[in-house]
Amino acid sequence: MLNPISVAFKKAKQENRPALLTYTVAGDSSKKQSLNILKSISKSADILELGVPHNTPVADGSQIQTSAYRAIKNGIKVNDIFKIVKDFKKFDKDKPVILMGYYNMIFQYGENKFLNKCKLSGVSGLIVVDLPWPENKNFAKKCKKKSIYFIQLLSPTTTKIRLKKIIRDSHPMNYFISMLSTTGGKLKVSPNDILKNYTKIKKIDPKKEIVIGFGITEKTIGKLKSADGLVVGSAICKEISKSLKHRQNPVTNVSKLVKKLKSKIL
Amino acid sequence: MKLKKGIPLIDQCNKLGFWGGKFGGNFVPETLKKPIEDLEVLFNKLKKDKKFIQERDKYFKNWIGVPTRFIKLENLTRHVGGAQIWSKVVSDANGGAHKIYNATVHCLLAKRTGKKTICGDTGAGYAGKMLSMAAKKFGLKCKIFMGAKDIARQQPNVKAMKKNGAEVVPVYSGSQTLVDAVSECMRFWVANCDTAAMCVGSTVGPAVFVRICGWSTSQISRELKFQLIDEFGSIPKKLKLYNCVGGGSSSFGFWNEFMDYDKKQFEFIGVEAGGPAKSKKHAAPLTYGSKIGILHGAAQYVNQNSDGQIEETESISAGLDYPGISPLHCFLKDTKRARYTAASDEQALEAYKLVTRFEKLRPSLEPSHAFAVAISESKKLSKDTIVVVNSCGDAYKDRGILEKRLGKKYVKSN
Numbered sequence: 001m002l003n004p005i006s007v008a009f010k011k012a013k014q015e016n017r018p019a020l021l022t023y024t025v026a027g028d029s030s031k032k033q034s035l036n037i038l039k040s041i042s043k044s045a046d047i048l049e050l051g052v053p054h055n056t057p058v059a060d061g062s063q064i065q066t067s068a069y070r071a072i073k074n075g076i077k078v079n080d081i082f083k084i085v086k087d088f089k090k091f092d093k094d095k096p097v098i099l100m101g102y103y104n105m106i107f108q109y110g111e112n113k114f115l116n117k118c119k120l121s122g123v124s125g126l127i128v129v130d131l132p133w134p135e136n137k138n139f140a141k142k143c144k145k146k147s148i149y150f151i152q153l154l155s156p157t158t159t160k161i162r163l164k165k166i167i168r169d170s171h172p173m174n175y176f177i178s179m180l181s182t183t184g185g186k187l188k189v190s191p192n193d194i195l196k197n198y199t200k201i202k203k204i205d206p207k208k209e210i211v212i213g214f215g216i217t218e219k220t221i222g223k224l225k226s227a228d229g230l231v232v233g234s235a236i237c238k239e240i241s242k243s244l245k246h247r248q249n250p251v252t253n254v255s256k257l258v259k260k261l262k263s264k265i266l
Numbered sequence: 267m268k269l270k271k272g273i274p275l276i277d278q279c280n281k282l283g284f285w286g287g288k289f290g291g292n293f294v295p296e297t298l299k300k301p302i303e304d305l306e307v308l309f310n311k312l313k314k315d316k317k318f319i320q321e322r323d324k325y326f327k328n329w330i331g332v333p334t335r336f337i338k339l340e341n342l343t344r345h346v347g348g349a350q351i352w353s354k355v356v357s358d359a360n361g362g363a364h365k366i367y368n369a370t371v372h373c374l375l376a377k378r379t380g381k382k383t384i385c386g387d388t389g390a391g392y393a394g395k396m397l398s399m400a401a402k403k404f405g406l407k408c409k410i411f412m413g414a415k416d417i418a419r420q421q422p423n424v425k426a427m428k429k430n431g432a433e434v435v436p437v438y439s440g441s442q443t444l445v446d447a448v449s450e451c452m453r454f455w456v457a458n459c460d461t462a463a464m465c466v467g468s469t470v471g472p473a474v475f476v477r478i479c480g481w482s483t484s485q486i487s488r489e490l491k492f493q494l495i496d497e498f499g500s501i502p503k504k505l506k507l508y509n510c511v512g513g514g515s516s517s518f519g520f521w522n523e524f525m526d527y528d529k530k531q532f533e534f535i536g537v538e539a540g541g542p543a544k545s546k547k548h549a550a551p552l553t554y555g556s557k558i559g560i561l562h563g564a565a566q567y568v569n570q571n572s573d574g575q576i577e578e579t580e581s582i583s584a585g586l587d588y589p590g591i592s593p594l595h596c597f598l599k600d601t602k603r604a605r606y607t608a609a610s611d612e613q614a615l616e617a618y619k620l621v622t623r624f625e626k627l628r629p630s631l632e633p634s635h636a637f638a639v640a641i642s643e644s645k646k647l648s649k650d651t652i653v654v655v656n657s658c659g660d661a662y663k664d665r666g667i668l669e670k671r672l673g674k675k676y677v678k679s680n
Contacts, residue, residue, distance in 0.1 A: 058452040059295040104560040108574035130293040157300040181457045
């Protein structure tokens with residue numbers, strides 16, 4: 001059976017558009033709300049990234065940090081995250097869910113146990129921010145055995161030789177970090193330059209799907225639509241924080257935002 | 267897991283940067299892989315380069331003012347009535363603490379890369395103060411990340427940093443202490459690694475930072491070795507080296523040169539921060555059996571909950587207030603080369619009182635932790651045992667805390 005992530009890319013290609021990937025933090029603002037948000041955006045988004053909140057996130061900017069700290073404060077545990085995924089998959093069984101987080105959370109849970117739970121709850125892919133190649137080789141192999149995509153991150157600082165090696169070892173989907181930044185930074189590189197880098201990477205192995213993330217907002221997403229997929233995270237987390245501040249319903253607001261994002265890439 | 271003889275401990279890690287196969291490593295975002303690799307190549311080359319070593323030694327001698335004193339604490343020894351208590355007064359170094367060695371080396375490295383800015387983290391403010399001094403000396407722009415709680419409790423060092431022209435960035439996330447400062451500094455580097463160099467303030471972080479810092483602070487034991495021979499004619503038969511351990515940079519530097527000696531001759535005792543006596547929180551992952559986890563790019567023993575969230579620490583000493591510990595010390599603990607224990611806030615304060623009552627020495631709250639254990643153990647030791655405590659920081663920065671906890675006379679009398 002094809003991994004739902006690959007199915008999602010195929011479907012987007014047929015519609016001649018990039019796949020839309022959203023990122024929200026599991027348990028933000030509560031376990032229930034977090035699930036409701038997933039349900040409400042699943043119609044517009046092609047792939048749902050769900051962040052595993054960690055309290056020492058060295059690659060995240062303030063928006064995602066705020067979401068993560070809020071989720072942890074509200075008591076989210078790793079087991080709750082699997083429950084959220086499982087409940088969501090009951091609602092929309094074909095929509096792929098990717099968990100994204102820091103390695104210590106997996107390490108403490110136990111790699112094998114973590115992957116078993118991923119499989120049982122219906123997780124299709126994993127992004128581990130601080131487990132780069134080649135350190136991730138063993139874990140990526142374990143993922144493959146479970147038919148879970150281990151998604152490699154590629155950065156503007158990744159050398160050409162290294163890019164080739166990473167892509168050679170990679171699964172069908174990779175993630176290109178648009179610029180030197182933590183998540184949610186202001187786009188300091190022009191979309192054209194990002195796409196130039198993207199094309200170079202894409203050429204190494206055109207069969208592998210490459211999504212672009214970091215700094216993508218409502219304003220910039222339209223200019224990047226020639227990519228295989230685009231990830232929006234901080235802008236969504238910001239919307240949740242804003243809604244809470246104004247005592248509005250984050251579910252409706254986030255749903256509206258994702259719809260808007262989708263309309264920009266059609 | 268075994269220590270090798272004849273190879274510096276900083277070079278005993280494997281290709282991926284792990285000591286003993288499991289401590290350290292490079293758990294970093296992809297963006298940092300390249301700058302870290304570049305730094306590794308540069309450092310591996312320069313640490314063998316005679317000219318670079320001459321340059322380092324020149325600044326160590328003429329600017330930092332090495333060697334720092336090695337003195338006998340006669341009155342304290344008499345009062346305690348056991349082992350001979352000595353101190354290596356590393357706080358003599360320019361700026362008042364051991365952090366100057368690492369800061370200087372990082373600035374020398376940054377100069378070679380042509381980067382114009384250097385960023386660093388700080389807890390007690392010494393790493394930040396020293397980096398700001400070195401950056402000024404070598405003409406680099408300097409950015410220091412510091413927890414908001416630490417900014418409030420270590421004002422003298424904050425003032426010094428600003429005076430040196432550094433930008434001090436307050437960090438409000440998490441516990442607002444060192445752990446958050448290191449995270450924020452790493453984030454800044456992720457976003458600016460093309461133009462800025464990073465200095466990690468202790469023997470923590472990705473493997474190369476552990477190695478650079480250890481290489482730099484080893485100056486302490488290098489000079490102590492000569493001083494011991496000078497003082498006793500040869501290396502004494504029974505020595506015990508006490509040092510406080512937060513991230514672990516001063517202790518590692520204090521012990522490094524004696525690593526290959528039998529531990530019966532050279533015993534290493536690391537003293538962690540036990541926190542307030544009545545609190546369950548502490549900053550002593552080695553003493554209280556914390557599990558291995560990943561923090562700031564390295565696998566280490568670290569205070570964390572069962573889910574893997576890093577736990578908040580508590581200590582009167584900002585410099586020791588860190589949930590993790592250098593991979594080097596994890597390795598030294600598991601190979602049993604060093605012994606680790608903890609002193610509480612109260613014990614450190616008592617030790618500070620005792621030392622300052624008998625000696626013309628005012629150890630900061632960090633080394634006061636080491637003095638607490640050294641004094642209590644010395645009582646039971648024979649007179650031919652040489653106890654050496656690294657007084658790695660000066661208490662000037664702790665004036666506010668000392669005045670509040672002990673009263674004005676302990677600040678004034680010094």
